[in-house]
Amino acid sequence: MRDYNHKELYPNTKQLSSSQVLDFIRNPSDFHVTWVMGVREEPSQPMINGSVFSELFAGATGEERKELLSLLRPRRLIDTYLAALKVLPNIPPQFCEVSIRAKVGSWKVRVTPDALLAEQYEIIENKTGQKPWDQERCNFDQQITMQAWAFWKKYGVPPKRIRLNWVNTSLHSTKVVESFVTRRTMTSIKRMDALVQTVIEHIEAGDFTSSLY
Numbered sequence: 001m002r003d004y005n006h007k008e009l010y011p012n013t014k015q016l017s018s019s020q021v022l023d024f025i026r027n028p029s030d031f032h033v034t035w036v037m038g039v040r041e042e043p044s045q046p047m048i049n050g051s052v053f054s055e056l057f058a059g060a061t062g063e064e065r066k067e068l069l070s071l072l073r074p075r076r077l078i079d080t081y082l083a084a085l086k087v088l089p090n091i092p093p094q095f096c097e098v099s100i101r102a103k104v105g106s107w108k109v110r111v112t113p114d115a116l117l118a119e120q121y122e123i124i125e126n127k128t129g130q131k132p133w134d135q136e137r138c139n140f141d142q143q144i145t146m147q148a149w150a151f152w153k154k155y156g157v158p159p160k161r162i163r164l165n166w167v168n169t170s171l172h173s174t175k176v177v178e179s180f181v182t183r184r185t186m187t188s189i190k191r192m193d194a195l196v197q198t199v200i201e202h203i204e205a206g207d208f209t210s211s212l213y
Helices: 018-026 028-036 045-057 062-070 077-087 135-140 142-155 186-205
Strands: 015-017 100-104 107-111 115-117 122-129 161-168 177-182
Touching: 015 018, 015 186, 018 028, 018 107, 018 142, 018 186, 045 062, 045 077, 045 122, 077 161, 100 142, 100 186, 107 142, 122 142, 135 177, 142 161, 142 186
Parallel strands: 015 107, 122 161
Antiparallel strands: 100 107, 115 122, 161 177
């Protein structure tokens, strides 16, 4: 499995991942337990399944591909994933899992979409699971907003489009992949910018109890 290099993240450095930022926004106390105290749970099977798909999408081949497929549970997901990969566009590996490192004062925030097509001003994000994705969910998802924010921080403009592909792992799904296109306004990006800065201010102050809302 891909090494997401937690050593380069807070509390070891002044760099946060997008997951850390979103964890803090959801619950500062839980963030403290997970990232400061280091009490992290083992990844759930759905999380493993999602990570496997990300790596398959990024171009894993040969023995690595076989090993990844062996991690899937239930086993029927092998057929689902292979069918989905045939439907989705073949993105060259050099554009997959590319981290955007957005500077916020003396801090950085690492945001890693499934694919970054910077010259086309496009981000691609893949989701797996049974919980339905629809256009409204895409339009308001905070992870997607963070990706648009990071793109803006690095390139000075928001992405023209963010394409979300949902791989439906339900046993009774009739459509393996559903795709949605969304974008973010500068209003929502600036709102995220203020939120990220607030998260960093709370961390610097050692405040892991106050809600951000």
